[in-house]
Amino acid sequence: MTTPADTSGAGMPAGSVPLTSVPQDAPVDRATAAARRVVEALLLTDRANANLERVAEELNGIAEHLEQHAPAVRDRMVDMWGGEGVTRHDPVTGLENAIALPLIVYGLPDGSVRGETTVTIPYQGPPGCVHGGVSALLLDHTLGVANMWAGRDGMTAQLNVRYHRPTPLFEPLQINGRQESVDGRKIRTTGDIRTAEGEVCVSVEGLFVDKKVPRPR
Amino acid sequence: MTTPADTSGAGMPAGSVPLTSVPQDAPVDRATAAARRVVEALLLTDRANANLERVAEELNGIAEHLEQHAPAVRDRMVDMWGGEGVTRHDPVTGLENAIALPLIVYGLPDGSVRGETTVTIPYQGPPGCVHGGVSALLLDHTLGVANMWAGRDGMTAQLNVRYHRPTPLFEPLQINGRQESVDGRKIRTTGDIRTAEGEVCVSVEGLFVDKKVPRPR
Numbered sequence: 024m025t026t027p028a029d030t031s032g033a034g035m036p037a038g039s040v041p042l043t044s045v046p047q048d049a050p051v052d053r054a055t056a057a058a059r060r061v062v063e064a065l066l067l068t069d070r071a072n073a074n075l076e077r078v079a080e081e082l083n084g085i086a087e088h089l090e091q092h093a094p095a096v097r098d099r100m101v102d103m104w105g106g107e108g109v110t111r112h113d114p115v116t117g118l119e120n121a122i123a124l125p126l127i128v129y130g131l132p133d134g135s136v137r138g139e140t141t142v143t144i145p146y147q148g149p150p151g152c153v154h155g156g157v158s159a160l161l162l163d164h165t166l167g168v169a170n171m172w173a174g175r176d177g178m179t180a181q182l183n184v185r186y187h188r189p190t191p192l193f194e195p196l197q198i199n200g201r202q203e204s205v206d207g208r209k210i211r212t213t214g215d216i217r218t219a220e221g222e223v224c225v226s227v228e229g230l231f232v233d234k235k236v237p238r239p240r
Numbered sequence: 241m242t243t244p245a246d247t248s249g250a251g252m253p254a255g256s257v258p259l260t261s262v263p264q265d266a267p268v269d270r271a272t273a274a275a276r277r278v279v280e281a282l283l284l285t286d287r288a289n290a291n292l293e294r295v296a297e298e299l300n301g302i303a304e305h306l307e308q309h310a311p312a313v314r315d316r317m318v319d320m321w322g323g324e325g326v327t328r329h330d331p332v333t334g335l336e337n338a339i340a341l342p343l344i345v346y347g348l349p350d351g352s353v354r355g356e357t358t359v360t361i362p363y364q365g366p367p368g369c370v371h372g373g374v375s376a377l378l379l380d381h382t383l384g385v386a387n388m389w390a391g392r393d394g395m396t397a398q399l400n401v402r403y404h405r406p407t408p409l410f411e412p413l414q415i416n417g418r419q420e421s422v423d424g425r426k427i428r429t430t431g432d433i434r435t436a437e438g439e440v441c442v443s444v445e446g447l448f449v450d451k452k453v454p455r456p457r
Contacts, residue, residue, distance in 0.1 A: 050292035055282055057299030058275070062338040064306035065272055066329055067316050073309035075267030078302055082274030085295055089281035092290035096361070099284050104367050112283055114363055114371055121279040122339050122362045144313070145339045146331055149453040150321050154331055155396035156380030160373030179372035182401040189395070189453055236366040236406055 032129050034139060039129040042136060042168050043116035044107075051119050058121035066144050097239065104238040115164035126198065128165055130172040135201040138165060142192050153190040155225075158216055161198050162227040166212040169200030170231055177210055177233040190216055190224040208233040249346050251356060256346040259353060259385050260333035261324075268336050275338035283361050314456065321455040332381035343415065345382055347389040352418040355382060359409050370407040372442075375433055378415055379444040383429040386417030387448055394427055394450040407433055407441035425450040 032039045046052050061082070068075075093099065103112050110116060116138075117123040124146075128138040140161075148154030163182055170176035190196065200214035210231040216224045249256045263269050278299070285292075310316065320329050327333060333355075334340040341363075345355040355378075365371030380399055387393035407413065417431035427448040433441045 050296060051282070051287050053296040054292045054299060057296045057303060058278055058282055060303035061275055061299050061306065062279070064303045064310060065268070065275055066320075066337060067310040067313060068306040069309045069311055070268050073306050075271045078306065079267060079270040079274045081298065081302055082271060082278050085298055086274060086277035086281045089278065089285040089290050089295065092286045093281060093284040094286055096284060100361075100367065103283075112361075113365065114374060120283060120362055144317075144329075145337055148330065149395060150317065150455050152453055154377070154381070155399070156377030157331060159376035159380060159399060159401070160371070163373030163376060164371070178366060178406070179401075179403050181403065182372070182376060182399070184376070184396075184399040184401070186396050186398065236369055238367050 032127075035129045035137065036131050036133075038132040039137075041127055042110075042130045042172055043126070043128045043138075044110040044118045045127060046118055055119050055121050062121060062145055063143060100239040113164065115161060116168075124161075126161060126164070128168045128198070128200075130168075134173060135199060136165060136169045136172050137200075138198040139195060140198065141195050142190075144192070147192060149189060151189075151192055153192060153196075153216075153224075155184075155186055158186070158190055158225045159184045159227070162200070162214050162216065162225065163229070165198050165200040166214050166227065166229040166231070169202050169212050169214065170210055173202035173205075175202070175205050175210055175233060177208070177231040178235065179229060180209075180232045181230040183228045185226050186224070187226065188222065188224050191218065195219045196224075252346045252354065253348050253350075255349040256354075258344055259327075259347045259389055260343070260345045260355075261327040261335045262344060263335055272336050272338050279338060279362055280360060317456040330381065332378060333385075341378075343378060343381070345385040345415070345417075347385075351390060352416060353382060353386045353389050354417075355415040356412060357415065358412050359407075361409065364409060366406060368406075368409055370409060370413075370433075370441075372401075372403055375403070375407055375442045376401050376444070379417070379431050379433065379442065380446065382415050382417040383431050383444065383446040383448070386419050386429050386431065387427055390419035390422075392419070392422050392427055392450060394425070394448040395452065396446060397426075397449045398447040400445045402443050403441070404443065405439065405441050408435065412436045413441075 215226040432443040
């Protein structure tokens with residue numbers, strides 16, 4: 024995994040390393056970033072003045088081109104789940120998934136993991152706030168990465184999410200995770216979402232079980 | 241709220257009514273549906289054979305057009321949070337949000353709510369399965385709708401999610417929610433995600449507090 028200059032982990036403690044996919048100067052990354060821009064702009068544009076008929080036509084044209092070059096889903100999934108592809112398609116950190124923020128999660132020398140992000144309109148729940156379910160999504164994924172960083176991971180069995188205060192859109196947020204204990208196949212992991220001032224907006228306790236769904240081959 | 245023929249709630253009990261946004265024959269709905277198609281096709285297409293350079297350029301061109309016609313975010317948010325717009329932009333049911341599946345949640349005569357959906361590649365967690373955090377997102381939102389249907393809603397204070405078995409992609413799923421009790425300002429609501437055979441994949445208990453973030457005006 025290479026680390027381009029623009030994802031140097033600025034702001035992370037010295038010795039931190041990215042554990043999820045980092046932007047590459049690749050056409051698929053640029054196309055996905057552009058798709059994210061379209062998703063947001065569709066929510067923000069003036070419904071009366073933008074030419075949404077033409078936009079619909081153009082987007083369908085692009086989709087047709089991409090679909091014409093798509094292998095069978097089954098074959099594509101084998102590719103997705105091989106090698107470095109693994110961290111590039113998920114809905115939280117996947118640089119190739121326009122639904123993903125994308126969050127970049129770093130492994131810290133103290134054994135915890137951290138991502139920093141600013142969440143915008145597509146992820147809105149209450150007015151001006153991050154959707155509570157989106158916070159759960161970001162935390163579930165971050166706890167999974169924390170387990171990988173600790174060397175023992177598995178599937179989510181239980182997630183207890185507590186909402187302490189509304190999580191603001193448009194402000195820098197810190198997403199933290201840490202594996203707390205391993206007892207047989209049971210893994211306990213905690214995390215939180217904080218504002219730049221360190222106020223905890225959401226906290227989570229996760230129970231993971233050390234088992235896996237087999238990868239497609 | 242109008243109900244076009246293609247969202248008649250087929251499969252729902254008689255007397256069910258849609259509580260979230262339903263597709264309209266509107267340019268913004270068509271453009272957003274096309275954007276969803278692009279998001280999925282970007283994940284599925286052959287990275288070597290599709291012309292992703294050109295796709296990136298075209299998507300950026302579309303984003304520029306939409307952005308040029310976007311009012312200030314603050315003004316747009318006032319519009320989003322007024323009248324029927326309220327259920328059209330969220331990341332679960334929003335017909336104008338390409339991140340949303342979109343799920344249509346129906347209010348059932350027995351007081352519960354239900355949505356039916358088939359989840360695909362952009363929402364993948366483990367191979368071939370729905371991301372655990374996406375399940376939490378779908379359930380959090382569905383519990384919120386269940387509270388509205390019961391006539392008393394609020395903000396999520398706590399969400400306890402249990403994962404009983406992997407939730408499959410590509411298969412019809414049922415998302416259920418029901419308000420269980422109200423005690424002062426505390427609202428307790430439960431829900432689950434089931435396969436078409438009725439197997440519970442994920443269950444949730446939510447605690448909501450009857451308070452609101454003010455709407456932008």
